[in-house]
Amino acid sequence: MKILIVDDSKPILSMVSSMVTELGHEPLVAEHGQAAFDVIAKQPDVDLVLLDWNMPVMNGLEFLEKNQAESIFTIPIFMMTTENSPEKIQKALSSGAVDYIMKPFTVDILENKIELLEDLLGD
Ligand SMILES: [Mg+2]
Structure with missing residues (x-):
């Protein structure tokens, strides 16, 4: 999967990118929402946004x-x-997020969430 990580914290971008790589996926990064739209416009084959x-x-x-x-x-x-x-989590879900991950999270939690998504998508 091509996974776009959107976060304004460089240490978090770096840490989550390492996790994504460790799980055999390809990380892309953006530092805020507008930058994320720009990445997706150029690379519409992104499979998941964190x-x-x-x-x-x-x-x-x-x-x-x-x-x-x-x-x-x-x-x-x-x-x-x-x-x-x-209320905030419900707001995110009703605004189009399919799931949420509480920070800080481990590579195992991320792997679990990605596997659930792959099952859902039928991969
Ligand atoms: Mg932040």
């Missing part, structure tokens, strides 16, 4: 809402978040 919540320029929720309002792409999106309020 999306941070709090970012400058365009945050995760703004990214979800723009994508939903303008029907830009249908790539599955997982929120990566430290937000654990049910």
Whole structure:
């Protein structure tokens, strides 16, 4: 899978990229939502987006809402978040995220989530 990681923290981009590589997938990175749209415009074959919540320029929720309002792409999106309020998680899910991962997470948790998605997609 080609997996786009969207986060404003360079250490997190680096750490999650390593996990994605370790799991045999190809990581791409973007530092905020607008940069993520730019990456997807150039590489529409991205299979999964891992999306941070709090970012400058365009945050995760703004990214979800723009994508939903303008029907830009249908790539599955997982929120990566430290937000654990049910209202916020529900908001992300109703705005187009298919799942969420609580930060910090391990490579095993990421692997598990990706496998569930692959089962869902029938791979
Ligand atoms: Mg952030």
